[in-house]
Amino acid sequence: MPQYRRLLGIHTGQPASDGAGVKLQRVISGPNLAPFDPFLMLDEFASSDPDDYIAGFPPHPHRGFETITYMLEGRMRHEDHLGNVGLLNPGDVQWMTAARGIIHSEMPEQQSGTLRGFQLWLNLPARDKLGPAAYRDIPAAQIPRLVTPGGVEVVVIAGTFEEGGIHQPGAVQRPCTLPQLFDLHLPPGSRIAPHLNDGQRVLLYVYEGILELLETTNETVAAGRLLRLSESGELHLSSRDGARVLLIAGTPLREPIVQYGPFVMNSREEVEQALRDFRGGELT
Structure with missing residues (x-):
């Protein structure tokens, strides 16, 4: 019989506010991040009320990790101290490597309508935390999409x-x-069995519908829940009945x-140095 990945935990996102008051669901966060390693945070933002998002995320610093922003609906504008400017449209991805330091803003480029998407934080190894910062916008047209023989649409963002x-x-x-990031659109009655290498931490975030996970027992998971395998x-x-899953x-x-807010390092001393660098204008 095949050996299936075991279900280690089910986590539910908690309402939170970040930036200048943007309302979101914080799915991964907290003092104990080891079970999610190498991932540090996952936020889901989704609202058609501009009061929930219009103030956006004014300039703020990062050091020590990467951020991946995936837009489903709406438009978000990025600007940073390196001179990068980008506009995220539906289906686009922004991949930013903060590394030694970057100061950027993320502001809605709309006054009404729905703003919906995700931001994932991916840790950097100790040897790369003080490397050069980098930024890349990836238009939806450059992100591979496929439909499996089982009818599942897969958006292959990373890996x-x-x-x-x-x-x-x-x-x-x-x-x-070696991050893998796929957006899976499962129509009703569909199945999928993606191959993932042993040794990888696997998380599934159901953001629409109901997902069934085949393991020693069949686990049914509704939207808004994260599975850790x-x-x-x-x-x-x-x-x-159909589902959409990250x-x-x-x-x-x-x-x-x-971690101390937007700084993620390997020691308290390194975080304190990041704070001194930021306050002294030497973060980057």
Whole structure:
């Protein structure tokens, strides 16, 4: 019999406010991030009320990790101290490597309508935390999409999607943590069994519909819940009524994680240095 990835935990996002008052659901956060390593935070923002998002995220610093922003609806404008300017439209992705330091703003480019998407924080290994910052906008047209023989649409943002004879590299490949980020659209009655290498931390965030996870028992998971799975075994997903799911996987760094707001380093001393650098205008 096949060995399936075991379900280690189910987590529910909590209402939160960030930036200048943007309302969101914080799915991954907190003092104990080791179970999610190499991922540090996952936020879902979704509102058609401009009062929930219009103030946006004015200029703020980061150091020590990468941010991945994936837009589903609406428009968001990025500007940073390096002179980068970008506009995220529906389906676009922004991949920003804060590394040694970046100061940027993320502001809605709309006065009404729905703003919906995700931001994921991905840790950097200790050796890269003080490397050069980088920024990349990826238009939706440059992000591979495919439909599996089982009828599941897959948006391959990062890593490589594999199932059966399918081998589709994504828009982004990253060393060390080897992140996999797929947006799975499961129509009613569909199934999918993506191949993921053993040793990778696997998270599934159901953001629409109901997902069924095949393991030792069939687990049914509704929207708004995150599944944390074991690091080995097969993964078989299905949905009787349809679902949309973010599949997030990466190789754990297994290094100390010390976070203070927008700074994520390996020691308290490094975080204190980040604070001194920011206050002294030497973050970058």
